[in-house]
Amino acid sequence: MTTKRQENALKTREKLKSTAEKLLKTNGFNALCVEDITKAAGVAKGTFYVYFKHKEDIVAEICRGYFKQIEEQIEQMKTHDISEKLAVYFDSFMRAVMLYGINICREWIRSSIDPKTAPDNTDMTKWQYDVEMLKNILTNAVKNNELKKDTPVELLTHMIISELYGMMTCWCMSDGEFEPTEWTKKFADMPLKAVLDKYLI
Amino acid sequence: MTTKRQENALKTREKLKSTAEKLLKTNGFNALCVEDITKAAGVAKGTFYVYFKHKEDIVAEICRGYFKQIEEQIEQMKTHDISEKLAVYFDSFMRAVMLYGINICREWIRSSIDPKTAPDNTDMTKWQYDVEMLKNILTNAVKNNELKKDTPVELLTHMIISELYGMMTCWCMSDGEFEPTEWTKKFADMPLKAVLDKYLI
Amino acid sequence: MTTKRQENALKTREKLKSTAEKLLKTNGFNALCVEDITKAAGVAKGTFYVYFKHKEDIVAEICRGYFKQIEEQIEQMKTHDISEKLAVYFDSFMRAVMLYGINICREWIRSSIDPKTAPDNTDMTKWQYDVEMLKNILTNAVKNNELKKDTPVELLTHMIISELYGMMTCWCMSDGEFEPTEWTKKFADMPLKAVLDKYLI
Amino acid sequence: MTTKRQENALKTREKLKSTAEKLLKTNGFNALCVEDITKAAGVAKGTFYVYFKHKEDIVAEICRGYFKQIEEQIEQMKTHDISEKLAVYFDSFMRAVMLYGINICREWIRSSIDPKTAPDNTDMTKWQYDVEMLKNILTNAVKNNELKKDTPVELLTHMIISELYGMMTCWCMSDGEFEPTEWTKKFADMPLKAVLDKYLI
DNA sequence: GATGAATGAGCATTCATTCAT
DNA sequence: AATGAATGAATGCTCATTCAT
16 A cells, blocks of 8 residues: 555655656657756655666656557567568557657667666666567567568568668658658558568468 | 969878878767867868868868869769669768768768757768769669659659668668678669569669 | 653664764764764654764764763772873873764864854863863862872973874874884883973972 | 966966965865865866876875975985984974964875875875885985994884874874974873884994 | 866765654 | 665766857
8 A cells, every 4th residue: 555655655756757847748859958857847856866876767668658659569469460560569659659759769869779878787778678579579470470580580670670760760861850650551561561471471 | 273282281181181081080080070080181270170160161172172073983984874884873972981981971960950059060961962863864864765754753762862861871871880881782682673664664 | 750751752862973983983073064974873854963962972972972981981990099090081081082983083073173163162181081080180189189299290291292182183183004013112201201200299 | 498388377377376275284184175265266166187187186286295295305415424314304294284384284194095096096195195204214224324224114113104104193183272382292201202212223 | 270277057875863663 | 573665965077168378
């Protein structure tokens, strides 16, 4: 059971996170500073450090929250086949990109490219995380006889991830100006399909 | 005619650029600071600002030097057909990625993602530049009747660029650990070819 | 009679003290913080302030514990003469230095040098305490006709204390590297003896 | 030749040092902060770091200035014998203590006790410095046949230094209240003399 | 053109202490 | 007595940039 105090503490923590998230979405990572977060959250500067050891930690947690959701979604699809799973994965990835907006995407890329930000950070970058997740999906498909034993899981993983990250990166680079729905079509008759077909059983 | 003084000035400028480039390649953008550049170049701090208005400018110029080389190469291929041009483009892009190394790539991505670094910067980002260049190649191919009039130049451009940037981004994210030559093979029987075929005359 | 509650409270207090002492010995004063103490003692941060008004207080109490022991020893020597008492005093002082280790010594010196640390501190520093104690011993020796009436108690006190603190300070400064037993010999045929002899009856 | 600019720069440096010295003497080390120094010196905060890499550095330099003076004095006494040299050394040491005042002394002790203050500091502490200097004086006396070959230089050094530091430390502890001239007398018929006599030739 | 002294805004982090529960 | 959430003052240091010489 949680006491009133614990509840309040949790509320403070969430308030900090949601405030930081809002600021991150609005102004981007570069403009994010602890003082702004706490001021906007209506708490003292020190309170931030009650809940987060480093400034980077809250950003990491915000971003992780986003891309972990995809995993849960995929995990609930135990009965579906590999094509469906990949379709959902692509869809979820794209939705995340659109939903969370350009500044969050930038932070995903930034922190994946230049991972050594927080001193004692041992967390995976989004990229590492995505690679692992996709590799799991494909490996399981091999185990479940949905894909041939000689499927080049590693290579396929990188192809797909590269496809998605290419899209995401370019979307950020265009400052969100092109319509990512165009890309949905592209994904529909995904060139990858041709490649994947070879390994489908 | 250039006076001795102008010559020396040019030398100083080049010395600054080559020094900064070395530091950029070695330590990455985050670790680059004006003091280090000038100290290593053997000039005073103030001298830097004789030649570059902002720290970003020298970085931009260094990087631009790199990706402009591709354009020259393509321009010299006037007689070749569109397929050859694209092949050369892909090849050049990849070579640049490998040659200039991970820290330069990171800076290409970083500055393309977050373009508003220098206050009065009006330069194109590498990404904008690449998009323009590729669009030109394709547009010219349409004009020259190598591609059908209804070729979706814009879309094709983004598909290709996204492909290349996906590769480059993921290469940086993996900290240069995977073998980009694997990707050459992928590019060889490039899925795009299938798409492009539809519009070839 | 003490209730169970009072007993527990006392236990908590002692736990805090012994934990702080351990940390002080290991890491020194600079690294000592309330959070570490309470965490290591298994109580909440606030509990510390139930028993100690200031962080300095617990340190003072720990250190005082050490040097009060010497007094008790001396007091139990009522029948012994002044030479024996001083010999024991020297011996006890040195043993304390060795036993409690370099970090405790540093804190003795630090707090004696810079006494105004705790806001409302009225306690004596170790130095003041040692001076008083030694002065008492000598004054009593005068009263008991062990020393002449014209003995310069004040001066002798300072000479002896200075001798001991010189040794202790240098021991800390050498980072405990020289062998304090060398000093025992020095104290044996203590130059002071020559001085003291003049006033012995 | 020094230009006007270099002169001004030197002046700024000296201004910073003298200001810091004044603050150090008045308020002690604990109260010393960069902001106060620069404000009082009438320069910008950043200017401090043009001349000193760390806050500690300026303090170290101030203090070093003080105790290096003694060395120069001793070095100019090449023709004098060992007794005179030691007498001058004692005298100089004491004068320094009195002249530079209690807060400087505290800093000498503080930094000698707890040397790891500045990150990249490789300088000797005052204590180490004093030990070396005295050891040299004695070693040279042995070489010059002023002291017997079997003189325990190391031990004598520590005895003398301990004597001096004992005095200095106690003076700080008494908050400068006792009269150090009393100590001059003590040094005059210095107990050490008795010890030293054994080794004089 | 070259210098290098001076600037000063900008920012994360620590930690003793309080106090409502 | 015990808790632990909240506080907020305090501070060293970086570095791009300017400008008088």
